[in-house]
Amino acid sequence: MRLGATLVHLTPAPPFPIAAWARRLVDAGFESLWTPQLIGRGSLVPDPFVTLAAAATATDGVELGTATVQVPLHHPADLAHRVLSLASVAGDRLTLGVSPGSTQADYAALDRDHATRFATFHRDVARLRTLLADGRDEHAELAPAPATVPPLLLGSWGANVERAAREFDGWLASGYRRSPDQIVDALARFRAAGGGRAVVCAVPVTDDLGHVLARYADAGFDDAVVLFAPGDPEPERVRALLP
Template identity: 30%
Template structure:
């Protein structure tokens, strides 16, 4: 089992350079696999409560909670670490133009020495997408196509693409990512649609808000659709987010049996000394 960490958004930590430096350096020193950041470009007041990961559909944070650009923060993390991988959970892919995003991600991968991994999702906040001029109803198709655009620009030169939303001929995008095959793309979500997308297009599956007992059903969908697409289902990693303080050896064993490769430990509502102590405990318990 590999372990990653995600900072608490409810205390503004991702926008605090001192906090992020200390968290990243601690994770790097203790042997954690990666550090994860989330994304909301804007949070619109009085949004429709469609958040799938809380009982009332509310994001559970004040509207003025800082959500800094995750890629910018990960650049900061890269500069103060040596081996820690940099990840998102998740980047809301339909809110980005994939041609521009391909350049940003490839540049980050080069400058970090091949340490970038992106988790992507379709998003859920209608009002956020409306503010960006993105059609909510087509976000799934747009996400599928964006993944294909990223892979095309990273893998061939020049690149041609013709799709429903994006098209180009003879596009040359340099630098290419350091990692063979490009930056790994993990598909986040809780639905069967997300699981199907991970099987068809993803290097990994990052189910969000899914109980461990229900995970095998979704990973079965991932494996089935990977096989249908002629891909190796065993090569698709499974990442699960859980509370930092709720992670004990028994849970880790059950997660391993359920097919989880990586646990992202959420630090919600915790201060840095508590986070550091819990991370040290986990590093000792699991021999990181």
């Protein structure tokens, strides 16, 4: 199992230099760098596209991913333009984790309808796929057809675990909101449905992190992404927990 790390804090904390942190994580041996999209929750979690662009220019070789972009918060053409722009910086290192979102505050901040987020997500992802693959559709001409399209991983729960297996390039499980028991059980459903890549993301750095990571590895996850908070152990110590 590969080990990645988040580039931002989810708890209130002073701003810190993303580029330097990205280099520190890569030097410590983390194999992927991820960031979520959160807005309107009282503390600044930097925009994922700005964050990953900074990390892309500061590192080489390491995977860069969104975990996740809340698709219904964007117009699909604007989102496609932002993804294509980031891909022009990150190249084939970019992985796009997408989700319907779950927290009402994010929707209220942008005056979006929280109740219809699942229907909006499925409709807009269909258009997003076309725009990313072709650079255009019948309503917008954004760019020439790109040479590569970022993999799309679905971050969601419930019946969407099977949907991730059938319709996406992989699944992002939230280690922040669910217990290891729930996550391992859902992984079995994902595999039974024919799912490919499985990533458990936002795994908090706790005293039993080594045990938790070993459990996810034994269950068959392809990647785990740890979530650093202010005051957590140094990246080198955390990386050493997974040989």
